[in-house]
Amino acid sequence: xxxxxxxTSMDCAEGRAANLPCNHSTISxxxxxxWYRQIHSQGPQYIIHGLKNNETNxxxxxxxxxxxxxxxxxxxHATLRDTAVYYCIVRPWDNYGQNFVFGPGTRLSVLP
Amino acid sequence: DxxxxxxxxxxxxxxxxxxxxxCEQHMxxxxxxxxxxxxxxxxxxxFVYSYEKLSINESVPxxxxxxxxxxxxxxxxxxxxxxxxxxxxxCASSQDPYGLNEKxxxxxxxxxxxx
Numbered sequence: 001x002x003x004x005x006x007x008t009s010m011d012c013a014e015g016r017a018a019n020l021p022c023n024h025s026t027i028s029x030x031x032x033x034x035w036y037r038q039i040h041s042q043g044p045q046y047i048i049h050g051l052k053n054n055e056t057n058x059x060x061x062x063x064x065x066x067x068x069x070x071x072x073x074x075x076x077h078a079t080l081r082d083t084a085v086y087y088c089i090v091r092p093w094d095n096y097g098q099n100f101v102f103g104p105g106t107r108l109s110v111l112p
Numbered sequence: 113d114x115x116x117x118x119x120x121x122x123x124x125x126x127x128x129x130x131x132x133x134x135c136e137q138h139m140x141x142x143x144x145x146x147x148x149x150x151x152x153x154x155x156x157x158x159f160v161y162s163y164e165k166l167s168i169n170e171s172v173p174x175x176x177x178x179x180x181x182x183x184x185x186x187x188x189x190x191x192x193x194x195x196x197x198x199x200x201x202x203c204a205s206s207q208d209p210y211g212l213n214e215k216x217x218x219x220x221x222x223x224x225x226x227x
Contacts, residue, residue: 030212032212032213034215036216041200041221041223042220042221043116043202043204043218043219043220043221044155044202044204044216044218045218046215046216046217049213049215051213085154087154091212091214099157099160099168100145100157100204100216101157102154102155102156103154104153104154105154
């Protein structure tokens, strides 16, 4: 299974862009990169996912390097409510096709 | 309706009790999941149901017994738990168990305390 590594924690000033990196150097060709976040004591929330092209939605942008060995989640204008643990997941596809495995994640603190 | 509803939100039980956690979704999703999350740790996958059949059991002790009565409901039956089983139990669903391009939708969890 492709593993991910993320910084343990990051700070970001309110109103600035938050750039959260993720390394996934053993990713396979058909594995998607997913980002979820978890605000304290709530269930994880889907943010965005992609295969090889950059993706953007109303919450964030996902930049995947050409070799697919790393990616960056960008929150363009961070607010205090974006303080959360952010999980980068590379979803392995096995016979059952559904295994989402969470790593330790990055604890993002947005500071006023 | 994009909600996954879990009940109860909080549960305190003794080691000899039997209790059940419930999860419901009405999005027509055909895969449902149980995760366990200890404080300050990431969620850990416990079980996956695909088309109402158990497809993944991550070596979970038998004191946890999952059940999927229909495509909208998922239960987790608890019996003879230990204090170390105290955790946040999260339910999730996704549309197609075998799709590569799937999203998980999570409930808000049941915070379980075993005394």
